[in-house]
Amino acid sequence: MRIYLLNNTRPYHDEDDGYSGDWFNCPVDFEEVKEKLGVEHEEQFEIADYELPFDLHSDTPLWEINANCRMVLELEGTPIGNEMKAIQQKWFSSFEEFIDHKDEIRYYDVGDGAALAEYLICEEYVFGEIPHELQKHIDYHSYGSELEMDDRYLFTTSGVFRYQ
Known part of the structure; x- marks a missing residue:
């Protein structure tokens, strides 16, 4: 389970490999997001892609994603x-x-x-x-x-x- 988060405060640049984003394993540690994407608040990133057993919207809060992922992990196996x-x-x-x-x-x-x-x-x-x-x-x-x-x-x- 993972999600691709984009830093929406940085514009797209061809010379910087495009968008400033990265894949994160779920449940997501916000400190890791802050470090990798250079954001301070959840409003500064958006969900661009995901590989999860449930659907998401680009504005789904991180706490909700993490709660759902913990439920999935609890049921795993x-x-x-x-x-x-x-x-x-x-x-x-x-x-x-x-x-x-x-x-x-x-x-x-x-x-x-x-x-x-x-x-x-x-x-x-x-x-x-x-x-x-x-x-x-x-x-x-x-x-x-x-x-x-x-x-x-x-x-x-x-x-x-x-x-x-």
Whole structure:
């Protein structure tokens, strides 16, 4: 995660390699920005480019970028963190909304609809407790196909997610 910041107090000069800017790893240390770009205040630079798992505007405050990056780092390595972009695109209109509702997302460590169906029926008892001798007669593939078409579920290579 990184952003490209431009010093907006210095004009473009061909002989000085163009704009006065640099890439910074996130979360960004403002002291490093001050040192590299020669600025004293946040109003003296603008965001020109970024490589982040969320969208930015050129006037997004640095504290907000850093807060979002810390959230991403907190989720890093988790199933929700690994599929963050797909989850956000499926159910949320913004990164902030995703963060606000991340605890309402359920993760199932299964590979397909049939495995999810079997888990829901045999482990979570979605249809009540079914005697063991009847479980072998259940068509998990058929029920799994229905679950795959249900908007409450997101099937990914990392597993299945459900937003409650």
